[in-house]
Amino acid sequence: MINELVTEREWHHLYPEVDQEYVWEYPLFRGESEPGKNLFESQDTPLSNDLGLYIHVPFCLYRCPMCGFYMEIVKDRSFSKRYTDALIKEFMTYKAHFDFSTKKLKSVYFGGGTASLLEAEDVGRIVTLIKDTITNNETVEITVENHPNIATKKYLEDLKKIGVNRVSFGIQSFDDADLRLLKLKQREEQNVKILQTALEVGFDTVAADLIYSIPNQTIDVFLSNVNKLISMGVSTISLYSMGLSERQEDLYDLMPSQEVEHQMFSESMQLLLENGYVQVAQPDFCLPNHINHDTEITWKAPQGEQISLGAGAWSYYNNFLYCNTHNSKKYMEDVFNNGYSIQYIQKATLDDQMSRYMVLGARCFDIPDEPFKNYFGASIFDIYGQEIRLLESQGLIERTKTGISVTMNGRYYVDNISKTFYSPANRCRLQPYCYGVGDEWR
Known part of the structure; x- marks a missing residue:
């Protein structure tokens, strides 16, 4: 690739x-190289000893039209145990080759796809293994992304019991007209209910994503979305500008102008800052003591290192950028046979x-x-x-x-x-x- x-x-x-x-x-990748070559053969001195683990769950019950990322459709959670077995075996390969004794584990992040399709028990198996292996983990943040239509109170309670302390939700909008136009299956009632449930369960951090500059969206509607999250006490709010995929060409003419988009961003930023949030990254606003550790590992200079597990996962470790096979069946076959499934790899100059x-x-x-x-x-x-x-x-x-x-x-x-x-x-x-x-x- x-x-x-x-x-x-x-x-x-x-x-x-x-x-x-x-x-x-x-x-960015500029050419193909031999999968796995040299990754395990040398150990560069890192910019930072902070380490993040990202676990990619590329499965969804349906594709959202705006999504441009790798994913696969599943009908239920029946994939969870076997896929988790592969994730664990992949991690054991890294454990065998890398010295984690000097690393500080800052983040374990389950993303997707739809990470909440992974059984809570399987999330627990992975978390336990990682924490037992990388023991400098006293302040580790453990996040699971959730879909408003899939997460339940019991699922969230089970996540909290196994040590998950941060959950995030792709809310996108509270306006049903926005949600229908984007062909998303959740509605305002479901979005509100799942956030209230997560807050009641008592996670350290509850995070939510919103999209602005949705076709036909007004500034007032978007600001009301932001205000609703503030009033509910959501501790991390991420604001993403709308990007249309090739499946949404019919919406191009309905997109707000750059001037309107800029105003949405500026006014929402001001609103969040006035209410005690700190913008720690573009696009993340957090209340104090709720900084997203995964964001800091990935972007904040000096950046930490990140090992990512799962089909289609991207890593940066030992000054190598590499990604796993973008096909879950082949990923699992490779991991069960070889211990890893690296598709492309490039040493950073x-x-x-x-x-x-x-x-x-x-x-x-x-x-x-x-x-x-x-x-x-x-x-x-x-x-x-x-x-x-x-x-x-x-x-x-x-x-x-x-x-x-x-x-x-x-x-x-x-x-x-x-x-x-x-x-x-x-x-x-x-x-x-x-x-x-x-x-x-x-």
């Missing part, structure tokens, strides 16, 4: 036009590593110079002086005592900022979406 190459204009929209591509992974610090660090707004200088032997101002001066002139970043920081106006343009720091080898390559979309479970 090679991340698709496009023209400069297709790849990067220049300020003041907002870039619509969501930058979530870096560096020095340029990749330095630019990764900047590209992903921008998503969490503050990029400190000292860790960069200690690790790479040069200042961010020496390596990226031209890019920093350009972004300063546009009012998107500013210099601080410790490095650089994204301005309040720049937070809307984070993807523009991130792409400014792409290395030449990564420019004009698109982010990975929709690779190996699976058929029904077999």
Whole structure:
């Protein structure tokens, strides 16, 4: 797999036009390499000893039309035990090859797909194994993503009993007109009920996602969605700009203008800040002491390392970027036979590593110079002086005592900022979406 190459204009929209591509992974694949080669043969000194484990559950009961990620349709939870057995065997491979004694486990994150299709008992098996293996885990955050239509009170209670302390929900909107237009199956009543239930169960953190700039959505409707989450006491609120998939071409003409989208973002940001939330990343707003550890591991400079388990999962460890097979049947066959199912792997070059610090660090707004200088032997101002001066002139970043920081106006343009720091080898390559979309479970 090679991340698709496009023209400069297709790849990067220049300020003041907002870039619509969501930058979530870096560096990008530029060519194929032998699966697994060298990953277990050397141990680079990491930027940080913080470690996150991500467990990918790529199964859904149906495909949401707006989703552009790899997933497979299942009819029920019958896949759970066998798939979990494969996840455990894959983790045991990493346990056999990597020294975790110096690592601090910050996050165990079950995502999807629909992570709440995994039986709670199987979630518990994985959590127990990981915590028994990586013992520096006193502050670990354990998250399970949930679908409002699938999670039940008993399921949430079972998750809490096995040590899950954070749950998140893809609420998207409380407006039934929005939900019908997006062809989502939940409605306002279900969204409200499941959030109330999660809050009653007593997780440390309850998180919810909202989408703004939905076709025909008004600013007032979106702000009412944000206000509802605030009034309910939801501790982490993530705001995602609407991106249409190729299955939604009929909605293109109904999309709000960039000016309206910008106003939605700015007014909702102001509303959340006034109510005590802190924006820790684009798109995450959290109440104090509810910072998303998975976000910090993945993006915040200096970034930690992340090992991801499961079909279609992406990892960055030992300065290797690699992804697993995007087919659950082949993934399990490979793991049961070989211990892993790596489909593509690429060693990060020095340029990749330095630019990764900047590209992903921008998503969490503050990029400190000292860790960069200690690790790479040069200042961010020496390596990226031209890019920093350009972004300063546009009012998107500013210099601080410790490095650089994204301005309040720049937070809307984070993807523009991130792409400014792409290395030449990564420019004009698109982010990975929709690779190996699976058929029904077999």
